[in-house]
Amino acid sequence: MSPEILRLVWEATLDTLWMVAVAASLATLIGLPLGVFLATSGRGELFAAPAVNKVLGFVVNATRSTPFIILVVAIIPFTRLLVGTSIGTKAAIVPLTIAAAPFIARLIEGAIREVDGGLVEAARAMGATPLQIVAKVLVPEALPAIVLSLTLAIVSLLGFSAMVGAVGGGGLGDLGIRYGYQRFMPDVMAIVVVVLVVLVQLVQSTGDRLSRRLNKRLRHG
Amino acid sequence: MTRPLRSDDLATAVAVPRADGADSAIAFEAVAKIFPARGGGPAVRALDGIDLAVAPGTILGVIGRSGAGKSTLIRLVNGLETPTAGRVVVDGTDVTALTERGLRDVRRRVGMIFQHFNLLSSRTAFDNVALPLEVARVPKAEIRRRVEPLLELVGLSDKRDRYPAELSGGQKQRVGIARALATRPTVLLSDEATSALDPETTRSILDLLSSINRELGLTVLLITHEMSVIRAVAKEVAVLDAGRVVERGDVFDVFTRPRHATTRSFLAAETGHALPPFLRERLRPEAAPGRPTALRILFRGPHATDPVVSQLSREFGLDVNILSGSVDEIAGRPFGTLVVSLAADGPTVERALAFLQARGLDTEVIGHVA
Ligand SMILES: Nc1ncnc2c1ncn2[C@@H]1O[C@H](COP(=O)(O)OP(=O)(O)OP(=O)(O)O)[C@@H](O)[C@H]1O
Numbered sequence: 276m277s278p279e280i281l282r283l284v285w286e287a288t289l290d291t292l293w294m295v296a297v298a299a300s301l302a303t304l305i306g307l308p309l310g311v312f313l314a315t316s317g318r319g320e321l322f323a324a325p326a327v328n329k330v331l332g333f334v335v336n337a338t339r340s341t342p343f344i345i346l347v348v349a350i351i352p353f354t355r356l357l358v359g360t361s362i363g364t365k366a367a368i369v370p371l372t373i374a375a376a377p378f379i380a381r382l383i384e385g386a387i388r389e390v391d392g393g394l395v396e397a398a399r400a401m402g403a404t405p406l407q408i409v410a411k412v413l414v415p416e417a418l419p420a421i422v423l424s425l426t427l428a429i430v431s432l433l434g435f436s437a438m439v440g441a442v443g444g445g446g447l448g449d450l451g452i453r454y455g456y457q458r459f460m461p462d463v464m465a466i467v468v469v470v471l472v473v474l475v476q477l478v479q480s481t482g483d484r485l486s487r488r489l490n491k492r493l494r495h496g
Numbered sequence: 497m498t499r500p501l502r503s504d505d506l507a508t509a510v511a512v513p514r515a516d517g518a519d520s521a522i523a524f525e526a527v528a529k530i531f532p533a534r535g536g537g538p539a540v541r542a543l544d545g546i547d548l549a550v551a552p553g554t555i556l557g558v559i560g561r562s563g564a565g566k567s568t569l570i571r572l573v574n575g576l577e578t579p580t581a582g583r584v585v586v587d588g589t590d591v592t593a594l595t596e597r598g599l600r601d602v603r604r605r606v607g608m609i610f611q612h613f614n615l616l617s618s619r620t621a622f623d624n625v626a627l628p629l630e631v632a633r634v635p636k637a638e639i640r641r642r643v644e645p646l647l648e649l650v651g652l653s654d655k656r657d658r659y660p661a662e663l664s665g666g667q668k669q670r671v672g673i674a675r676a677l678a679t680r681p682t683v684l685l686s687d688e689a690t691s692a693l694d695p696e697t698t699r700s701i702l703d704l705l706s707s708i709n710r711e712l713g714l715t716v717l718l719i720t721h722e723m724s725v726i727r728a729v730a731k732e733v734a735v736l737d738a739g740r741v742v743e744r745g746d747v748f749d750v751f752t753r754p755r756h757a758t759t760r761s762f763l764a765a766e767t768g769h770a771l772p773p774f775l776r777e778r779l780r781p782e783a784a785p786g787r788p789t790a791l792r793i794l795f796r797g798p799h800a801t802d803p804v805v806s807q808l809s810r811e812f813g814l815d816v817n818i819l820s821g822s823v824d825e826i827a828g829r830p831f832g833t834l835v836v837s838l839a840a841d842g843p844t845v846e847r848a849l850a851f852l853q854a855r856g857l858d859t860e861v862i863g864h865v866a
């Protein structure tokens with residue numbers, strides 16, 4: 276394999292990492308509060324707003340049920356408006372973020388709902404405000420599950436980022452399509468797959484380890 | 497002293513000195529709580545016409561069966577639940593009139609402990625106790641100054657950096673108690689705080705609650721379904737049945753003279769109220785020649801150690817056969833029960849009963865031994 280190809284793989288890997296990192300951060304910024312709100316705004320809950328909850332839930336479901344590739348194409352005007360172009364790594368971040376945010380929101384919602392209601396009751400009995408309950412009880416208690424959720428989201432984003440390659444998104448997917456497929460270089464395709472597998476493994480094991488470290492429920496002695 | 501139960505007995509037992517917010521730490525005034533019908537189910541009348549006051553610095557035990565409304569009652573005190581009717585006054589503040597913000601202030605003056613402890617698994621013992629102070633925005637240095645002595649008070653100084661998963665049930669409840677005391681409340685609410693603990697641990701937690709009540713002068717409202725818990729800590733008891741207070745009074749009086757069927761059934765397992773099975777099987781309601789009369793004698797307070805059996809047999813030339821008995825202490829006062837059989841005819845039994853009653857003892861014919 277030529278050094279030229281290896282250089283291309285290295286650059287594509289950095290592109291992918293950059294896209295996923297930025298998209299994951301932005302999606303978390305949106306998905307975390309959204310997920311917390313979804314988990315606490317039902318009838319009789321901390322921030323009870325059942326109507327808003329229903330609307331947001333619907334939007335989240337609609338986004339999640341749109342196939343990713345269609346989402347990418349459908350929001351091209353919006354992407355162009357935001358970053359000035361519809362191709363390349365920067366442009367890919369927009370659909371990646373939009374796809375990941377509701378996914379993260381649902382995962383976080385689930386993690387928050389798993390927190391024992393007795394803890395919320397205890398916090399209310401202490402005189403905690405709803406925001407204090409979120410910041411001091413719900414999020415810290417759900418943290419191990421939240422870390423696992425984000426790990427899952429990052430792994431999914433790695434897959435999606437390879438898919439935006441098919442529409443000129445840059446990164447490993449782009450490399451695989453252009454060299455491995457269009458120029459028929461199966462070794463490039465193979466390297467791309469191996470790099471993705473290694474990245475997924477790294478992310479997953481790091482997430483697992485962090486989550487376990489944060490989980491004080493499992494401690495013994 | 498045995499006399500037929502009159503209907504106004506119940507009224508005097510239930511009608512507490514009219515709940516007056518000013519001199520009670522907690523007062524329920526004509527409180528009702530109805531949970532509206534939901535999802536096809538009927539509305540639930542969880543509490544109905546509750547008038548109940550707790551004097552400052554005392555421990556009131558509330559006992560009732562599952563579903564009697566105990567948790568609903570205690571949750572009204574710190575506004576976790578709002579009554580459908582009536583008022584709940586805590587330390588002179590009508591909590592039912594407060595907004596959520598006002599309630600938060602009251603909640604800092606009312607500590608609460610729970611059956612399942614409700615400690616944050618992500619926080620150490622120290623940080624769990626610190627939580628109510630963080631919530632009240634107490635400065636860090638001050639938090640440190642206040643948490644250490646609390647951990648000491650509950651005997652957990654050496655566990656300060658342990659997570660709940662590393663503590664036993666009893667230790668967790670001690671952390672829960674320290675946490676409840678962190679904001680220096682005047683009232684402590686305890687909802688089945690020992691129900692998840694073994695008898696010995698229960699005992700130590702109840703001792704801790706007693707000493708807190710004594711030393712800090714805290715008013716305690718304690719909910720339980722076990723008479724033994726009431727007996728160990730409470731001075732006064734209220735019996736809740738289907739959302740109503742059916743009996744209320746001094747623990748010793750209620751234990752030794754239960755009036756309501758629910759109270760009796762709670763006491764069945766306690767001192768002398770349950771008959772041993774062998775005896776129960778042999779008891780018949782009807783008298784017959786040759787069937788000795790079985791008698792329950794209650795010894796209360798100063799009479800608990802009177803030698804009445806020997807007096808009885810000397811006075812009437814009777815054979816007094818002891819079937820079962822016990823002497824115990826309730827709320828610090830001696831209390832005994834004795835079940836005896838008298839081999840005598842009706843008139844002699846009547847005279848024996850009169851003799852016992854003249855000595856201030858409660859007696860009850862419980863049947864005839866076949
Ligand atoms: N949020 C609620 N919505 C509807 N019904 C309720 C609610 N909370 C309690 N109830 C009902 O009110 C009644 C009293 O409940 P409560 O929890 O006060 O009983 P409890 O005496 O504490 O019982 P336990 O000993 O089992 O804890 C029950 O019939 C219960 O089903």
Ligand SMILES: [Mg+2]
Nearest residue numbers: 566567568687
């Ligand atoms: Mg209950």
